[in-house]
Amino acid sequence: MKLTILGNAGPYPGAGGACSGYLLESDEFKILIDCGNGTLSRLLGIIGNLNMLDAIILSHLHSDHISDIMVMRYALGIGQVKGTITKSIPLYAPKDPEDTYEQLQFNNAFIQNELKEDSLLTFGDMKISFRLMSHPIKTYGVIVEKNGKKLVYTSDTKTCESLIQMVKGADVLLSECNLLEKDRNEDTYHLSAKQVAELAAKEGVKKLLLTHIWPEYNINDVLDEAKKNFSGDVEIAAELKTYEI
Numbered sequence: 001m002k003l004t005i006l007g008n009a010g011p012y013p014g015a016g017g018a019c020s021g022y023l024l025e026s027d028e029f030k031i032l033i034d035c036g037n038g039t040l041s042r043l044l045g046i047i048g049n050l051n052m053l054d055a056i057i058l059s060h061l062h063s064d065h066i067s068d069i070m071v072m073r074y075a076l077g078i079g080q081v082k083g084t085i086t087k088s089i090p091l092y093a094p095k096d097p098e099d100t101y102e103q104l105q106f107n108n109a110f111i112q113n114e115l116k117e118d119s120l121l122t123f124g125d126m127k128i129s130f131r132l133m134s135h136p137i138k139t140y141g142v143i144v145e146k147n148g149k150k151l152v153y154t155s156d157t158k159t160c161e162s163l164i165q166m167v168k169g170a171d172v173l174l175s176e177c178n179l180l181e182k183d184r185n186e187d188t189y190h191l192s193a194k195q196v197a198e199l200a201a202k203e204g205v206k207k208l209l210l211t212h213i214w215p216e217y218n219i220n221d222v223l224d225e226a227k228k229n230f231s232g233d234v235e236i237a238a239e240l241k242t243y244e245i
């Protein structure tokens with residue numbers, strides 16, 4: 001599997017940056033996970049044409065994870081009328097809030113499927129499953145498994161039991177890391193670098209990629225806090241970098 005980081009900021013991008021969006025590739029399949037602002041342009045720079053995309057997964061419907069869907073729907077819906085787009089793209093997302101879920105559609109841009117905790121997607125021998133996270137709206141962590149390798153994406157969450165269970169033994173953990181520990185309190189629905197690193201260490205994660213970074217932080221402070229608490233392989237998920245899993 002290959003994972004390309006299209007954007008690593010949240011909940012808004014710094015100058016020249018982009019919010020959450022990740023291209024997952026496996027054999028002949030190309031799957032977009034989240035589609036935050038700035039990611040469509042980068043996606044097209046890699047795949048060239050939206051006909052190449054096999055599916056889209058939206059972990060939750062906060063704007064920094066879906067806002068480019070609102071313009072991608074025009075590319076797909078109008079492209080079908082013009083004849084440049086040959087298919088509707090399967091899109092999987094939680095139906096929460098319901099009105100936002102309904103707004104994702106334009107013409108026949110997408111084949112919409114409600115994402116639920118027992119949803120299981122199969123692309124060849126790659127399996128994708130989901131766990132409910134702890135965030136103000138329904139949010140799913142994503143588990144991708146193929147050939148004995150395990151990639152876990154936390155989406156957005158505070159610490160919770162299903163997060164701990166999900167990350168166990170991950171070869172790669174792509175984790176949100178929106179806070180430094182000094183800025184975390186019980187009301188924040190995100191993880192600090194310290195929390196992510198401690199979780200990775202305890203649950204046997206092999207490689208940790210930090211994403212959904214608050215753009216006003218110095219990324220070296222984020223990375224340093226993580227390194228102090230995880231002696232394994234850790235880095236900031238670099239925009240436009242491709243990781244082999």
Ligand SMILES: [Zn+2]
Nearest residue numbers: 060062135156
């Ligand atoms: Zn969120």
